[in-house]
Amino acid sequence: MIKLPQPSMALNAADVPGARYRMYNSWDVPATEKPQHILDWAACVANGAGGLHVLVINCHGFYGTSSTGASVGGFGLKLGTGITRLDTPRFAMLAPSVSNIWITACGTARISGVAGGDGHAFCSEIARAANAFVVAATTHQIGDLWLPSGYIDEFEGLVVRYNPRGIIDWHQDYSRGIVDGLLNGWD
Numbered sequence: 001m002i003k004l005p006q007p008s009m010a011l012n013a014a015d016v017p018g019a020r021y022r023m024y025n026s027w028d029v030p031a032t033e034k035p036q037h038i039l040d041w042a043a044c045v046a047n048g049a050g051g052l053h054v055l056v057i058n059c060h061g062f063y064g065t066s067s068t069g070a071s072v073g074g075f076g077l078k079l080g081t082g083i084t085r086l087d088t089p090r091f092a093m094l095a096p097s098v099s100n101i102w103i104t105a106c107g108t109a110r111i112s113g114v115a116g117g118d119g120h121a122f123c124s125e126i127a128r129a130a131n132a133f134v135v136a137a138t139t140h141q142i143g144d145l146w147l148p149s150g151y152i153d154e155f156e157g158l159v160v161r162y163n164p165r166g167i168i169d170w171h172q173d174y175s176r177g178i179v180d181g182l183l184n185g186w187d
Contacts, residue, residue, distance in 0.1 A: 013059030018143015033080035046097035073107015074119030088125035124166035
């Protein structure tokens with residue numbers, strides 16, 4: 001588990017796999033919420049708190065199918081009605097009140113090689129729009145069933161951080177468990 005500094009905010013999808021994160025402020029986002037309202041509310045909470053250390057987006061990642069039939073990430077976030085590259089400019093409303101955005105969804109930063117599946121561009125655009133650091137994984141993630149308040153799951157596989165200019169300035173490969181690798185692939 002990873003302890004986050006407070007105040008932080010968690011946006012938990014209605015069908016979030018694993019634990020619903022609990023922070024200074026947490027919202028279980030209904031599947032009917034539009035990206036504009038989700039980000040408006042996050043900005044309102046951030047401004048009311050005098051800024052957030054971390055905005056955590058806890059949901060499934062959108063996946064597509066590659067030419068080989070493999071399921072690949074990098075298509076956006078299944079939060080509310082969905083957040084895609086069309087929505088990345090909306091993250092500007094979080095600047096300068098949010099310092100970091102941590103996305104725990106599977107495959108968010110994945111470059112899929114399939115039209116519309118460029119998680120690198122997606123995360124880079126979010127970082128630039130929000131003027132914040134964005135942390136996301138390129139691979140499948142496994143969520144714990146319960147975590148104490150103020151904590152999120154550890155990441156699996158390759159994790160990257162985009163700086164506010166949208167450039168990767170840090171990465172770490174946390175490897176994958178044997179069962180997860182066999183079931184979901186190693187990359």
